[in-house]
Amino acid sequence: MIEFDFGVVLAQWPMLAHGLVLTVALTLASAVLGTALGIACAWARLHGGRALRSATSAYVEAVRNTPFIIQLFFIFFGLPSLGIRLSVEVACVLAMVLNLGAYACEIVRAGLQATPKGQLEAAMSLALTPWQTFSRVVLPPALARIWPALVSQIIIVMLGSAVCGQISAEELSQAANLISSRTFRSFESYILVTLVYLALAMALRQCLNWVGPRFIFTSR
Amino acid sequence: MKFKLVSSLVSLVTTAVLTVATPAQADDSLNAVLAKKSIALGVASDFPPYGFMGPDFKLTGVDVATAQLIADKLGVKAEFVPVSTPNRIPYLQTKKIDLIVSALGKNPEREKVIDFTIAYAPFFQAVFGPKALNIKSFDDLAGKSIAVTRGTIQDDMLQKVAPPTLKIQRFEDDSTTVAAFISQQTQLLATGAAVAAAAVQKNPQVQAEYKLLLKDSPNFIGVRKGETALLTKVNEILRAAKADGTLEQYSQKWLGRGTGVLPE
């Protein structure tokens, strides 16, 4: 008869907490930087010169058509042969930022393209500079429009960060691995950590949906 | 909302467990192996010279050779299953493999969950690092970074003897650990001597050398708890191979050294 022993796994909660903190930190850092990168790339694809548009498209297609684990391995194991050696955490954040950036670019671009013509005309007639038009008239409503899609993508990247344990980052999935090594209780460790991820995904969605309207695209 | 999900998941799992009858732990692996005429052997696929892929993309190495010997002596087909250190004990426990023949060391934690045969090949774990780095004792490890495979004897030893400021980076399998060291993502490497020797030979730019001994821990074969028939038979085969010099031959061929005195 199989017996489950969650007790011995729960006793390792400090390791779990440590992993959770790192996952949250990685997610927040990459959410902020990745979204910024996405906005920059979306702008580049819409308003940039030919070279910039091609370069951005190439980047977006490269990231969206290859698995995240390969991007991560490339950055962590491959770049050192070019002399670029990044620490584990930096490699993780870089990979996550580049990953989110590519998807965010497309999401934000769709939001920007849906800007009503009237807004742009009104901004011009008010003699706003292009930067003012973009940052105050076009971007906030665009973000409001695509916020649910962007939040979903951030959560996808957060869940994808589980792979970072493969390059020894001590995030949540690695905590599951370490706990199962110590206790020899694989199934219990993974179930527990999966539930934590589920709770984290729900909490993150609530949090971002609360933050968005209040701080990112406040309607005046 | 969340609590309901948690509790319903837990009950779902428990119900699944209770409704599916599982056979009690029995001493029948040897009979099962002989009946189906094949034995599932967990070997390393990425850990030269113990278990690795040759240029013909077939598994080879001192562990693979010993595993093949056991299958031959039992008169059954050898089915090699690539395993890694973190997953080999779960694989054995869940009957995906019948024996672990992959540079397995013996320690008290592992003895609680599996049984061990006599030793069949030498293996010592050590810390390796660049010549330029001066490491004479464990205290010199302070503030450095070291790559090690999760759940290995080296992992255990480092936790016991290394200073807390040593950054221990744990990877999922031995080859990734070595890759991390070779790409200089970590300053040091803790692994088996022969493994490090093979890696260093292929990568002279790393200029690595042996620094500190972690443990002299020969290879044993792992057997599921309670499988006394299989354990006795494998020990019989190993003792015979020891007596007629086969184990010595394998050791010389793959490791370039004799077996030395192998404990029982």
Place this chain on the structure above:
Amino acid sequence: MVQFALWDILGFLVGAMRWTVLLSLIAFAGGGLMGLALLMLRFAKLPGVGTAVAWYVQLFQGTPLLMQLFLVYFGLALLGWDTSPMVAASLCLTLYASAYLTEIWRGCVMSIPQGQWEASSGLALTYAQQMRHVILPQAARVAIAPTVGFLVQVIKGTALASVIGFVELTKAGQMISNATYQPFMAYTLVGLMYFALCYPLSWWSQRLENRRLA
């Protein structure tokens, strides 16, 4: 000691890529059938079933695919069924695909005007008939582009099967990287091969979407 020619490496990788393709097709087909069944259940107005499907979707969309793979793999073993990484990965990816596909298709069905439901029930069609003859054909038109797009996600998802030991393209890339000590070359080749698999599908999905909107 052991030298690998580039030709041998490519041959090995292409061999592994076949497994990636096979796993993707199994997951997509199996997931598609299951997703369709779940879709029918979702809109059937049976008590509690709709919520159950919603929870099922939430489970797969709110947890990492990596954890799902570990749980299916070790879970099946615990229940006494000895499975290979291939079988576990196929099962897990099928369930994963079914959850995502049913959600994508739900959105497509929701986009069909309520009038269609009302008119068809006015013609005394049963639920199954409504779905089969009125709703699904219209929803299918909307669904093609995102469904093809999701196939790309499935192909990328198969890369994680490497972590439970299945020798597909990613695992083969790791093995090459570790045997040759040339990670840059190995992962670049693997990346290009995934790109070759995924980009045509992404491009097609985009074209379908553009045509629908045009």
